[in-house]
Amino acid sequence: MKEITLNNGEKMPQLGFGVYQIPNEETAKSVYEAIKVGYRLIDTAISYHNETETGQGIKRAIDDGIVTRKELFITTKLFVNNVFNEQTAAQAI
Template identity: 55%
Template sequence: MNYVTLNNGVKMPMIGFGVFEIPKEETARCVYEALEVGYRLIDTAQAYYNEEETGDGIRQAIQKLGINREDIFLTTKVWVTEFGYEKTKASIEESLKKLKTDYIDLVLIHQCLSDYYGAYHALEDLYDEGKIRAMVFLIFLLSVWQIFLLSIALYQR
């Protein structure tokens, strides 16, 4: 497996398995099978409406395949309706509960709309608390990105 090292030292698999548009009733099985065949990055989002099932598949793989949670790189996203300090923190706490994990490896922010500044500061605090290991802002204008500290793990244009 090839990895990319983020600017905070976290290693992320370069190939992953995403659960977008996988029906809820199939998600746990698909995630389990992806981990069984060697995938180690699992990508989900609350907006996909299958985070809980994603967590079920991960738990099954940990129990049945002997995979350690530390060997699975789990990503999720905060949707624009959940931007703002309090909303973003609550969104991640909900994701942690649904995914049945103590931490998320990478949280992605998709758009520079609404209170993205508050969302960023919430992610900083969650990072400091050990609840997320890295954050990425996607589809951001360079002028917006420049207002943030250099603690962002990766900038993608």
């Protein structure tokens, strides 16, 4: 998988597995299987309403010894309604 080098020297995969529109009941398994086949970047967002299940899939992959947490990049986004100002953004984070 192609990677890009970040400003801090870390290498991040250019291709990630997105969980947008994956039904909650399928998310944990989908994330687990994605990690199993080699994805190391998982993209989620609070507005997808499946972050808990995303975490369950990640935890299973770690518990099964497929990856370590350090090998994964997890990206998320704040929902526009959560960032009226610095305080609400900090609470959302």
